[in-house]
Amino acid sequence: MARLDPGLQAERTAIAWTRTAACCLANGVLFIPRYLRDRTDLAVLLLVAMAFALAAVTFVTARRRRRTLTRPERPGPVSARPLVTVAAGNALFGVLFLLDLLAHQP
Amino acid sequence: MPAESVFRAAPGRRGEDAEAVETTAAPEVEREPDYRFTLANERTVLAWLRTSLALMAAGVAVVQFVPLLGRPAVREATGLGFTVLSVVVAIAAVLRWRTVQRAMRRGRPLPGSAAVWVVAAGLAAAGLGVCVMMLAGP
Numbered sequence: 001m002a003r004l005d006p007g008l009q010a011e012r013t014a015i016a017w018t019r020t021a022a023c024c025l026a027n028g029v030l031f032i033p034r035y036l037r038d039r040t041d042l043a044v045l046l047l048v049a050m051a052f053a054l055a056a057v058t059f060v061t062a063r064r065r066r067r068t069l070t071r072p073e074r075p076g077p078v079s080a081r082p083l084v085t086v087a088a089g090n091a092l093f094g095v096l097f098l099l100d101l102l103a104h105q106p
Numbered sequence: 107m108p109a110e111s112v113f114r115a116a117p118g119r120r121g122e123d124a125e126a127v128e129t130t131a132a133p134e135v136e137r138e139p140d141y142r143f144t145l146a147n148e149r150t151v152l153a154w155l156r157t158s159l160a161l162m163a164a165g166v167a168v169v170q171f172v173p174l175l176g177r178p179a180v181r182e183a184t185g186l187g188f189t190v191l192s193v194v195v196a197i198a199a200v201l202r203w204r205t206v207q208r209a210m211r212r213g214r215p216l217p218g219s220a221a222v223w224v225v226a227a228g229l230a231a232a233g234l235g236v237c238v239m240m241l242a243g244p
Contacts, residue, residue, distance in 0.1 A: 007142065009141070009142050009145045009146070010145065012145075012149060013145045013148055013149050016148070016149045016152040016153070017152060019152075019156065020152045020155055020156050020159070023155075023156045023159040023160065023163075024159060026159065026160075026163045027159060027162055027163055027166060030163060030166045030167060030170060030171075031166070031170070033170070033171075034170060069145075074141045075141050075144070075145065076138065076141070076144070077138070077144045077147075077148065077207060078148050080200070080204070083151060083155070083200050083203060084200055086155050086196075087155060087158070087196040087197060087199060087200045088196075090155070090158055090159055090162060090192065090193070090196045091193045091196045091197060093162065094162055094165075094189045094190070094192050094193040094196075095193065097162075097165070097166065097189055098186060098189055098190075101169060101182055101185065101186060101189075
């Protein structure tokens with residue numbers, strides 16, 4: 001760190017982003033068994049693709065944020081866009097999953 | 107850039123402050139808070155988003171990986187509950203991040219939050235659902 005960073009604020013924040021990206025991956029991974037069972041199921045394809053895309057976006061944000069936070073200037077607040085992307089992406093994933101759930105009701 | 111505004115606000119702070127107090131009624135004065143508080147707020151919203159992602163994973167797991175547990179209707183209702191809770195938490199997280207940042211900029215007290223209670227109640231309900239499924243058997 002170029003700047004004196006008492007409490008490792010910047011590092012903790014950067015790591016929190018990376019951790020969030022890893023969590024995004026989990027939702028996609030959970031659908032892989034179902035994908036392997038039926039590779040033509042469009043809903044599953046979409047769900048897996050969405051989860052992985054969300055994870056990728058978050059990883060990129062984590063990298064950018066890490067770079068910003070290690071600069072010597074005092075860091076400003078994060079822009080709302082990546083946060084809204086993760087939240088909206090997860091919400092959309094949930095809605096899609098609910099629709100899939102209701103469609104496959106026995 | 108917000109990063110620069112912190113710097114710019116700092117040196118002329120006294121003069122600006124005195125002026126602001128005299129000309130406008132204080133509450134509308136906005137200033138970026140200490141960067142440590144800003145980053146703490148950012149980490150908090152990320153923690154909420156991770157909570158939301160974990161709830162989603164729980165919902166998916168209940169539906170996909172425990173086909174022998176309980177009746178299909180109860181199982182799917184539990185998965186549905188987790189998913190709805192996850193969506194609510196994701197939206198509430200970002201809204202709260204914005205509200206808290208705004209409150210800190212204006213030097214107001216932080217607003218309270220019902221989110222913890224909602225999540226706790228939801229988890230308790232889901233836990234009860236799983237208990238019922240396990241006791242009732244296949």
